[in-house]
Amino acid sequence: MFNLIYEFKLKPNNAQIAIFKEWLEQCRRVYNYALSERKDWVNSRKSPMNACSIKHEYIIPSAQPAPTYRSQCESLTVARKNIPELELVHSQVLQQTLKRLQLAFEGMWKNGRGFPRYKKAGQMRSFVFPQLGVNPIQGNQVKLPMIGLVKFRQSRPIPEDVRVKQARIVRRASGWYVQLTLQWNVNVPQISPTGTSLGIDVGLIHFAAVSNGRTFPNPRPFKRVEGKLKSLQKKASHKRFGSNNRAKAQAKVTRLHEQIANTRKNYHWELAHNLCDWADMIFAEQLNLKALDRGFLAKHCLDAGWGQFLDILCQCCFKRGVYFQKIPAAYSSQTCPNCLEETGKKKLCQRVHKCQFCGYTQDRDVASAQVVEIRGLQAVGHTVDKLSEGKGSVPEDVKLCLPVTEESPAF
Structure with a gap:
């Protein structure tokens, strides 16, 4: 079924x-x-057998x-x-x-x-x-x-x-x-991990970095209209409780929240289809979303919606016959994708990966995506020693349906 x-x-x-x-x-x-x-x-069942609460029981x-x-x-x-x-x-x-x-x-x-x-x-x-x-x-x-x-x-x-x-x-x-x-009433066959592959690293500066060198900007749908949302919520709070004017003002807040959610979801679906055009296997990070949602960047992590994006990407891969698997993300930013050596911990301000062993230089998020791809290929039984030259390149005839630079807005 x-x-x-x-x-x-x-x-x-x-x-x-x-x-x-x-x-x-x-x-x-x-x-x-x-x-x-x-x-x-x-x-x-909370009260002990020999005592009762003073207020009520x-x-x-x-x-x-x-x-x-x-x-x-x-x-x-x-x-x-x-x-x-x-x-x-x-x-x-x-x-x-x-x-x-x-x-x-x-x-x-x-x-x-x-x-x-x-x-x-x-x-x-x-x-x-x-x-x-x-x-x-x-x-x-x-x-x-x-x-x-x-x-x-x-x-x-x-x-x-x-x-x-x-x-x-x-x-x-x-x-x-x-x-x-x-x-x-049909039996859906399992998708086999064969063909070309891609690794994906999600972040805040770049919403997604792909192992082929492409980066996708973070649309930040909530951040862009946060001022407007704050103004509408302030107007709604000043209305008399239970009045029709308060209901109308609250309806405007609700519609804006729905617009934010629709904008985010539409971006996730477009990006998922874009990635499925490039490869037959897609590997993504397995993130601890609960921990990220409680950190000092919680609002920005929730605005990005990584959990929803990974779910949508899994659905899109299933519909289009692309193999999808989540890979543990531990130490992906501390590993060189070219020589697979540990390069040490990086600060958040360090946006460029430069290996002190082999001299490989790459954008930090792209290098992490390449490490995710290598780990994914090893997980499905492929032998990968290091990053090969030109690995994961995008064909020239593939047309991008999403912006790939931070300067061009998504919406």
């Missing part, structure tokens, strides 16, 4: 928009109530098990019979909200994430239909359970030999969207 997600912009009428908003609010209330049940059970029997996804789904079934607002929402949509909470707790236990938080009004922005009926796509309309046919802008054709498994309705500043999960 092979799954892909197609996203389309919805064109709902006013009645359907009202239903979407009401369902999101009911999903938010169910999420918060289920979270409060789990939180109360956890707090009731949670009285829950010791024999009562912890709330789980299954037990809360059973409680939800009873609640839907007694609460008319819940009965108007599809039962599987509410169950998916409880599953979302379960995944949040699993992320806390397994991946070290924080304790799940309550969602404020308007903070829930999506709900899921895990199952759709027969023939849910009818022309430029999608048939949603209990809602009916909703028009959408079909920006690309949907293949006929696929099965639409589920639909997610998403609310954004620019409107409503539907994410359709399509399933193919």
